[in-house]
Amino acid sequence: MSPIVIFGIIIAVAVIAVIALYNRFVTLQTRVAEASSDIEVQFKRRYDLIPNLIETVKGYANFEQSTLQQVTEARTTAMNAEGFQEEAEAQNMLSGTLKSLFAVTEAYPDLKANQNFLELQRELTDTENKIQAARRFFNANVRDFTIATKTFPSNIIASIFGFKSDAFFELPEGEAAAKDPVKVAF
Amino acid sequence: MSNLYSTQSSNVWKTWLLMSTFLIVVMMLGWFLSYYYNSYAILLVAFGFSMVMNFISYWFSDKIVLKISGAKEASKQEYYDLYTLVENLSITTGLPMPKVYVIPEEAPNAFATGRNEKHATIAFTTGLLQILDKAELEGVIAHELAHVKNKDILLQSVVVVLVGFVTLLSDFFMHSMFFGGDRDSKPHPALLVIGIVLLILSPFVATIIQLAISRKREFLADATAALMTRYPEGLASALQKITAHAQPLKKANHATAHLYISDPYKEFDRNHKEKVGFFHKLFLTHPPVEERIASLMGKK
Numbered sequence: 001m002s003p004i005v006i007f008g009i010i011i012a013v014a015v016i017a018v019i020a021l022y023n024r025f026v027t028l029q030t031r032v033a034e035a036s037s038d039i040e041v042q043f044k045r046r047y048d049l050i051p052n053l054i055e056t057v058k059g060y061a062n063f064e065q066s067t068l069q070q071v072t073e074a075r076t077t078a079m080n081a082e083g084f085q086e087e088a089e090a091q092n093m094l095s096g097t098l099k100s101l102f103a104v105t106e107a108y109p110d111l112k113a114n115q116n117f118l119e120l121q122r123e124l125t126d127t128e129n130k131i132q133a134a135r136r137f138f139n140a141n142v143r144d145f146t147i148a149t150k151t152f153p154s155n156i157i158a159s160i161f162g163f164k165s166d167a168f169f170e171l172p173e174g175e176a177a178a179k180d181p182v183k184v185a186f
Numbered sequence: 187m188s189n190l191y192s193t194q195s196s197n198v199w200k201t202w203l204l205m206s207t208f209l210i211v212v213m214m215l216g217w218f219l220s221y222y223y224n225s226y227a228i229l230l231v232a233f234g235f236s237m238v239m240n241f242i243s244y245w246f247s248d249k250i251v252l253k254i255s256g257a258k259e260a261s262k263q264e265y266y267d268l269y270t271l272v273e274n275l276s277i278t279t280g281l282p283m284p285k286v287y288v289i290p291e292e293a294p295n296a297f298a299t300g301r302n303e304k305h306a307t308i309a310f311t312t313g314l315l316q317i318l319d320k321a322e323l324e325g326v327i328a329h330e331l332a333h334v335k336n337k338d339i340l341l342q343s344v345v346v347v348l349v350g351f352v353t354l355l356s357d358f359f360m361h362s363m364f365f366g367g368d369r370d371s372k373p374h375p376a377l378l379v380i381g382i383v384l385l386i387l388s389p390f391v392a393t394i395i396q397l398a399i400s401r402k403r404e405f406l407a408d409a410t411a412a413l414m415t416r417y418p419e420g421l422a423s424a425l426q427k428i429t430a431h432a433q434p435l436k437k438a439n440h441a442t443a444h445l446y447i448s449d450p451y452k453e454f455d456r457n458h459k460e461k462v463g464f465f466h467k468l469f470l471t472h473p474p475v476e477e478r479i480a481s482l483m484g485k486k
Contacts, residue, residue: 038277126270133277140280 325421
């Protein structure tokens with residue numbers, strides 16, 4: 001075989017490898033984007049449920065107005081939040097205010113007997129769990145993407161075409177659940 | 187080393203192998219019969235029959251499996267906790283939501299079936315739902331979703347239909363040979379030959395099950411489940427409870443046994459006393475539960 005043929009084969013193999021790696025990055029990036037939109041779906045569901053909850057609770061005399069106020073505000077903040085980090089923080093805040101709202105309702109036996117309220121509480125708890133689930137799926141995808149951008153030889157392709165693992169973000173709640181397995185037991 | 191990805195592709199390969207083996211076995215029987223009766227029609231019928239069986243086992247095996255086990259679809263209203271747990275775990279793993287079925291039986295057990303991720307079904311007995319708490323149930327669901335994710339379900343369901351059919355036939359012929367009719371009338375020679383052929387085949391059939399249902403896949407599904415829930419203790423304690431429950435599953439048979447999360451035959455099963463021993467060992471499809479728990483808890 002002449003050197004030209006060998007050289008040609010090496011070039012061809014290199015080009016195919018670059019194409020394969022590039023396509024892999026596009027796939028991984030698309031998966032991350034898809035996972036992030038799955039989280040948005042659950043957020044949306046929570047936004048829709050909260051006004052109903054507020055209406056139901058409002059009907060009960062002398063219910064702590066400040067708690068309701070906090071939930072409403074946290075919802076508005078979360079809906080208007082821009083950027084990944086800011087939104088994540090706003091959502092965690094909203095989860096926290098909902099948690100304290102449900103804690104306060106423990107003192108209202110009438111409310112605890114209200115079928116409508118119980119239904120809403122169940123739905124919101126379920127949505128909370130689904131947000132956690134969607135975030136874990138998101139994290140798993142970000143992890144795969146990040147590993148690909150940092151390991152050899154795909155990191156070379158990543159730096160040439162500008163694939164950056166900037167989508168990675170910290171989840172205080174998700175982390176806590178991972179570190180403290182008892183929490184998963186409800 | 188077998189990992190998740192190598193198992194997925196070997197499952198696809200094994201499904202093909204199983205379907206072609208079935209085709210060849212039936213064709214051999216057909217060829218033998220057509221030679222005996224000197225008629226090509228039988229060979230054609232055998233070919234048509236095995237093609238139809240392969241087709242059915244690919245498209246309808248999940249429905250057949252669900253029918254055999256007596257499972258009914260579970261609604262979100264009636265089984266809220268089960269349904270939402272399945273939803274959440276499917277979101278965590280990025281799988282499409284499978285259909286959820288419930289089997290009205292006391293014995294705790296569960297299985298997964300279907301031909302791919304989009305057409306998957308997972309079924310749980312009502313006994314299982316009663317004795318497990320949420321974390322344990324989550325572990326079992328994760329184990330079943332792991333079978334879906336690892337593409338075990340098509341192979342396992344095809345095994346039920348194809349191998350189950352051969353097992354049924356062989357049972358039938360053995361029965362009619364040794365116990366059938368009054369003693370004076372001898373069985374038809376052709377039936378006798380088919381019976382003997384099937385008798386010789388049944389250890390091979392058992393080997394095929396062993397090959398297809400490599401016990402590694404139960405360990406693998408356990409490991410995947412632990413990864414999904416990040417709480418291996420849940421599945422471990424569920425397995426403990428399921429084994430401790432000394433009741434055999436009524437509607438299980440040797441063709442479907444390998445589907446379940448835990449072996450539906452108990453050692454002291456009175457209904458199958460004759461079969462325990464050689465026959466049961468031949469069809470032993472599950473690794474011992476103690477080993478599974480030990481590897482889940484990292485005490486190997």
